[in-house]
Amino acid sequence: MMKIILSNSSDKPIYEQIVEQIRSQILYGELSEGTQLPSIRKLAQELRISVITTKRAYEELEREKLIETVAGKGSFVASQNKELMREKKLAEIENKLSEAIKDSKLLNMTLDDLIEILRFLYEEDKHE
Amino acid sequence: MNNILEVQNINKSYKDFSLKNVSFELKEGYIMGFIGPNGAGKTTVIKLIMNLIKKDSGSIKVFGKDHIKNEKEIKDRIGFVYDDNCYYEEFKLYEIKRIIAPFYSKWNDDLFNKYIRQFELPLDKKLKKLSKGMKMKFSIAMALSHDPDLIIMDEPTAGLDPVFRAELLELLLELMQNENKSIFFSSHITSDLDKIADYITFIYDGEILFSRTKDEISESYGIVKGANELLNEEIKKSFIHCTQSPYGFEALTMDIPKIRQEFGDSVIIERPSLQDIMVHMHMARRQAGNE
Numbered sequence: 001m002m003k004i005i006l007s008n009s010s011d012k013p014i015y016e017q018i019v020e021q022i023r024s025q026i027l028y029g030e031l032s033e034g035t036q037l038p039s040i041r042k043l044a045q046e047l048r049i050s051v052i053t054t055k056r057a058y059e060e061l062e063r064e065k066l067i068e069t070v071a072g073k074g075s076f077v078a079s080q081n082k083e084l085m086r087e088k089k090l091a092e093i094e095n096k097l098s099e100a101i102k103d104s105k106l107l108n109m110t111l112d113d114l115i116e117i118l119r120f121l122y123e124e125d126k127h128e
Numbered sequence: 129m130n131n132i133l134e135v136q137n138i139n140k141s142y143k144d145f146s147l148k149n150v151s152f153e154l155k156e157g158y159i160m161g162f163i164g165p166n167g168a169g170k171t172t173v174i175k176l177i178m179n180l181i182k183k184d185s186g187s188i189k190v191f192g193k194d195h196i197k198n199e200k201e202i203k204d205r206i207g208f209v210y211d212d213n214c215y216y217e218e219f220k221l222y223e224i225k226r227i228i229a230p231f232y233s234k235w236n237d238d239l240f241n242k243y244i245r246q247f248e249l250p251l252d253k254k255l256k257k258l259s260k261g262m263k264m265k266f267s268i269a270m271a272l273s274h275d276p277d278l279i280i281m282d283e284p285t286a287g288l289d290p291v292f293r294a295e296l297l298e299l300l301l302e303l304m305q306n307e308n309k310s311i312f313f314s315s316h317i318t319s320d321l322d323k324i325a326d327y328i329t330f331i332y333d334g335e336i337l338f339s340r341t342k343d344e345i346s347e348s349y350g351i352v353k354g355a356n357e358l359l360n361e362e363i364k365k366s367f368i369h370c371t372q373s374p375y376g377f378e379a380l381t382m383d384i385p386k387i388r389q390e391f392g393d394s395v396i397i398e399r400p401s402l403q404d405i406m407v408h409m410h411m412a413r414r415q416a417g418n419e
Contacts, residue, residue, distance in 0.1 A: 011397070011398065011399055013343060013346065013347055013399075014343070015343060041304060041305050041307065042305065044301070044304070044324070045301040045302070045304070045305060048297065048301065048323055048324060049323060049324065050158075050159065050323075050324055050325055050326040050341075050342055050343070051157070051158060051159075051304065051326055052158065052326040052327075052341050052342070052343060053326075053342075053343055056343065
């Protein structure tokens with residue numbers, strides 16, 4: 001089941017929030033290949049937002065080849081090339097790390113401080 | 129995509145008010161919110177579309193057809209919700225229905241009864257006995273019962289409590305599942321209905337200040353907040369309007385990149401609500417008028 005939570009206080013546009021959440025659910029396999037997405041109008045109704053906003057989100061996901069729209073049938077999660085999938089996931093990880101780096105700079109942390117935290121979290125996860 | 133409503137260069141002058149070259153268009157399958165302060169000309173524009181008053185110049189097309197030459201055919205496909213009640217107050221609700229229904233080729237009694245039940249309207253009461261909110265509900269039921277392709281509502285949420293506003297929202301969202309339906313509504317308070325609007329047209333003092341998708345609007349405007357000492361004459365040029373308190377300033381801008389470049393993280397930039405935009409633009413205009 002697709003999950004979407006929209007925030008009005010976020011400075012990210014609504015359509016971008018939708019794209020990010022669907023994208024990450026596809027990349028992490030929570031939405032599997034061939035899964036049908038609600039229609040643009042249905043999604044707008046359920047999220048109580050404008051049709052133009054959901055349309056724009058789907059167009060972006062189509063452009064990224066994450067979903068496919070078949071006229072008269074609806075939109076589906078596209079089949080993903082494994083190599084491409086890995087690349088997209090890597091890009092996502094890079095984005096998240098960049099954010100962490102930006103925040104750490106605000107606290108005047110050094111690269112070593114950051115690596116230390118990363119190592120700690122990585123090891124901890126392995127033990128679980 | 130087809131334009132369901134096309135208003136071009138409309139002019140209309142009264143003694144102390146005029147509409148100046150009003151233009152906008154609504155595409156089939158979408159919702160447009162028509163916003164502006166009281167007295168900006170919203171009702172006048174709606175009355176012109178409905179051919180209840182005569183324009184001085186310009187053209188209006190509904191469903192691609194001239195709104196006067198094809199008035200009968202067009203109105204058969206429009207559901208119109210008035211701001212003031214237009215029905216004879218001494219009649220009972222079912223009597224009003226009996227009078228109005230025959231005018232519409234697609235009038236649907238089942239649909240009408242469904243809305244009456246849903247809105248809990250007393251059919252055997254006189255209209256004048258109803259509260260303001262109930263009258264609005266009745267007006268909405270009447271407007272929707274002939275399965276219109278275009279719904280025009282003048283201040284539909286005026287006098288409605290939040291619970292019914294939410295109900296109305298659900299109802300309209302349900303209607304919009306059909307991609308051949310379009311909605312045009314006016315409002316002087318930015319309300320819950322704006323959430324579902326695809327386009328926003330902003331009228332101020334008889335002029336259209338903008339008519340764009342709501343997404344474009346919320347992405348191109350920003351509310352900037354920061355400390356007073358950051359302000360100077362140069363930077364004020366990138367503000368549409370700026371208010372100051374002893375503790376800081378708040379301004380509306382259309383140049384977010386410039387503000388970011390100038391101030392970096394020393395200011396907060398928020399996405400404005402339609403209300404923020406409406407209020408700041410009003411103040412900016414008033415200031416300009418005083419200078």
